[in-house]
Amino acid sequence: xxxxxxxxxxxxxxxxxxxxxxxxxxxxxxxxxxxxxxxxxxxxxxxxxxxxxxxxxxxxxxxxxxxxxxxxxxxxxxxxxxxxxxxxxxxxxxxxxxxxxxxxxxxxxxxxxxxxxxxxxxxxxxxxxxxxxxxxxxxxxxxxxxxxxxxxxxxxxxxxxxxxxxxxxxxxxxxxxxxxxxxxxxxxxxxxxxxxxxxxxxxxxxxxxxxxxxxxxxxxxxx
Amino acid sequence: xxxxxxxxxxxxxxxxxxxxxxxxxxxxxxxxxxxxxxxxxxxxxxxxxxxxxxxxxxxxxxxxxxxxxxxxxxxxxxxxxxxxxxxxxxxxxxxxxxxxxxxxxxxxxxxxxxxxxxxxxxxxxxxxxxxxxxxxxxxxxxxxxxxxxxxxxxxxxxxxxxxxxxxxxxxxxxxxxxxxxxxxxxxxxxxxxxxxxxxxxxxxxxxxxxxxxxxxxxxxxxx
Numbered sequence: 001x002x003x004x005x006x007x008x009x010x011x012x013x014x015x016x017x018x019x020x021x022x023x024x025x026x027x028x029x030x031x032x033x034x035x036x037x038x039x040x041x042x043x044x045x046x047x048x049x050x051x052x053x054x055x056x057x058x059x060x061x062x063x064x065x066x067x068x069x070x071x072x073x074x075x076x077x078x079x080x081x082x083x084x085x086x087x088x089x090x091x092x093x094x095x096x097x098x099x100x101x102x103x104x105x106x107x108x109x110x111x112x113x114x115x116x117x118x119x120x121x122x123x124x125x126x127x128x129x130x131x132x133x134x135x136x137x138x139x140x141x142x143x144x145x146x147x148x149x150x151x152x153x154x155x156x157x158x159x160x161x162x163x164x165x166x167x168x169x170x171x172x173x174x175x176x177x178x179x180x181x182x183x184x185x186x187x188x189x190x191x192x193x194x195x196x197x198x199x200x201x202x203x204x205x206x207x208x209x210x211x212x213x214x215x216x217x218x219x220x221x222x223x
Numbered sequence: 224x225x226x227x228x229x230x231x232x233x234x235x236x237x238x239x240x241x242x243x244x245x246x247x248x249x250x251x252x253x254x255x256x257x258x259x260x261x262x263x264x265x266x267x268x269x270x271x272x273x274x275x276x277x278x279x280x281x282x283x284x285x286x287x288x289x290x291x292x293x294x295x296x297x298x299x300x301x302x303x304x305x306x307x308x309x310x311x312x313x314x315x316x317x318x319x320x321x322x323x324x325x326x327x328x329x330x331x332x333x334x335x336x337x338x339x340x341x342x343x344x345x346x347x348x349x350x351x352x353x354x355x356x357x358x359x360x361x362x363x364x365x366x367x368x369x370x371x372x373x374x375x376x377x378x379x380x381x382x383x384x385x386x387x388x389x390x391x392x393x394x395x396x397x398x399x400x401x402x403x404x405x406x407x408x409x410x411x412x413x414x415x416x417x418x419x420x421x422x423x424x425x426x427x428x429x430x431x432x433x434x435x436x437x438x439x440x441x442x443x444x445x446x
Contacts, residue, residue: 030439091397097335097422107330110355111433112320132333174314175440189440199320199440206436210334213432216253217398217412217422 003035004215007074009064010040011057011081012047012149012182022185023080027208034212037072039064046148047081047182049123054085061086062093069094075218076211082179082203083126097214101181104210105203106132109177112199115139117173119164120180122147129179139168149182158188165192165200177201226258227438230297232287233263234280234304235270235372235405245408246303250431257435260295262287269371270304270405272346277308284309285316292317298441299434305402305426306349320437324404327433328426329355332400335422338362340396342387343403345370352402362391372405381411388415388423400424 006027014020024036041060048057065077065086076097079087084100091098106129109116115138118125124142125133141164146157161183168176175198183189184204192200229250237243247259264283271280288300288309299320302310307323314321329352332339338361341348347365348356364387369380384406391399398421406412407427415423 091336099334104334107334108433108436111322111327111330111430112437113314193440193442196442199437201436201440205439207334209432209436210331213331213424213429214335214422216428217416217424218420219416 001033003033004075005035005037005073006211007065007068007072007077008036008038009061009068009077009079010038011044011061011079011085012040013042013044014040019185023181023204026184026204027211030205030208031212034208037068037074039068046150048083048085049121049148054083058086058089062089065090065094065098069096076215078207078211080181080204080207082120082129082181084128097211097218099207099211099214100128101203101207102126102128102179103132104207105129105177105201108206108209109133109175109201110136113174115172115174117141117168117171117176118179119143119161119168119176120178121149121182125179129177139171139173141165141168149180149185152182152186152188158186158191161188162192162195165196169196169198173198175199175201178203224256226256227298228258228260228296229434230288230291230295230300231259231261232284232291232300232302233261234267234284234302234308235263236265236267237263242408246404246427249407249427250301250434253428253431254435257431260291260297262291269373271306271308272344272371277306281309281312285312288313288317288321292319299438301430301434303404303427303430305343305352305404307351320434320441322430322434322437323351324426324430325349325352325402326355327430328352328400328424331429331432332356332398332424333359336397338395338397340364340391340394340399341402342366342384342391342399343401344372344405348402352400362394362396364388364391372403372408375405375409375411381409381414384411385415385418388419392419392421396421398422398424400429401426
C-alpha cells in the first residue's frame with residue numbers, strides 16, 4: 001500500500017519524541033494508509049493558549065509549514081491546535097490542503113446536531129470554533145484551573161473535566177467537542193466516552209477524518 | 224471484527240437491488256467495519272428533486288426511519304439525499320445519530336477552505352447546504368437539462384457536468400461539492416477527480432466519514 005504522507009504541526013515545543021508524535025499516532029492508528037510527520041514550533045513551551053501566544057506563534061507556524069511543504073513531500077498539512085493558528089494564511093501560501101483541528105472539530109460536531117457543548121482550558125472556546133458553531137454553541141465549560149495543556153496530565157484536572165462534561169450532557173447538549181488538542185495527548189476522549197451517552201468529539205480525530213476525506217477527494221497522479 | 228450496522232435511506236424508490244445498495248457499497252468499501260442496510264421510500268420514482276417532492280417525502284422518510292430504528296438494531300442513520308429531508312425532525316425522534324448527506328458534505332467542504340463551488344441538478348444547491356456554506360458559497364452551477372438523478376446515466380449529461388466543474392475550478396473555487404447524491408450512484412467523482420486539481424467532495428463519501436467519526440465518538444456498551 002502506497003501511504004499518503006501528511007505533515008502535522010504541534011504548536012507546543014516538545015523535546016520528547018513520544019509526546020511530539022502522539023497526535024500523529026492517533027491519526028495513523030485510525031488510518032493505516034497515512035504516515036504522519038510531526039514537527040513542533042520552537043520556543044513555545046506552553047503552547048498556544050492565549051491570543052497573545054497565538055500572535056507570537058503564527059509566524060513560526062508559517063515558516064515551519066513552508067519548510068515542511070518544500071522538504072517533506074507532504075500531501076496535506078494539519079495544524080494540531082484548536083485555535084487554528086495560521087490556517088487561513090497557510091491556505092493562501094501552500095499548494096496542499098491545510099486543515100485546522102479547531103475548524104474540523106466544529107464542523108464534525110455540527111454534522112450531527114445543533115446543540116453543541118464545548119470543553120477546554122481556561123481560555124475557553126477559540127474564536128474560530130465560536131464562529132463556526134454560531135448559535136449552535138449550546139453549553140460552554142472551561143477548566144479554570146488549567147492554563148496550559150501540560151496541566152492535563154494532572155489527575156485532579158482530569159476528574160474536574162469529567163464533572164464538567166457530565167454537566168454539559170445534563171444541560172442538554174447533543175454532542176461534546178474538545179476545544180484543545182491537549183485533550184488528545186492525555187487520551188481524555190476514551191475516559192469521557194465511558195461516562196457519557198452523547199458523542200465526544202476529539203479534535204485530532206476529527207481533523208484526521210477531514211484530512212483523509214480531502215485526500216480521497218483529490219486525484220493522485222504520478223508514481 | 225464486530226461490525227457497526229448503519230441504516231441508510233434512499234429517497235428515490237428503487238426496485239433494482241444493486242442501485243438501492245450502491246450508496247451503501249461506497250460506504251462499506253471506505254470503511255469495512257461498517258455494514259449498511261439500505262431501504263428506499265415508496266412511491267417516489269423521481270426522488271426528492273424539488274421542495275414539493277421533499278414535502279411529500281418527509282413523512283415517508285420519518286415512518287421508514289422509525290421502523291428501521293426499531294427493527295434493525297442500527298447504530299446510526301444516514302439520509303442519503305443532499306436536501307437532508309427529515310433530518311432535523313428525525314434527530315428529535317430517534318435515539319441514534321442521524322446524518323444527512325447534504326449537511327455532512329457542506330461541513331466537509333468547509334473544513335478545507337472558504338471558497339466552495341457546488342454542482343447539481345436543475346434544482347440547484349439545497350437550502351440546507353446554502354445555509355451551512357453561507358458566504359463561502361463561491362460558485363454555483365447546475366445541470367439545467369437534468370431534473371432527476373436518473374438522467375445522470377445519460378452520457379451527454381456527464382460531459383456537461385465535466386464542463387461545468389472545470390468552470391467552477393477556473394472561476395476560483397477551492398473545493399467542489401456535489402449537491403446531489405445521484406452523482407454518487409453514477410460514480411461522477413472518479414471522473415472529475417481525474418480532470419480537476421481541487422478536491423471533489425462526494426456527498427455520500429462525506430457522510431460516510433462523518434458517520435464513522437460519530438460512531439467512534441460514542442462508547443459502545445454491551446455485547
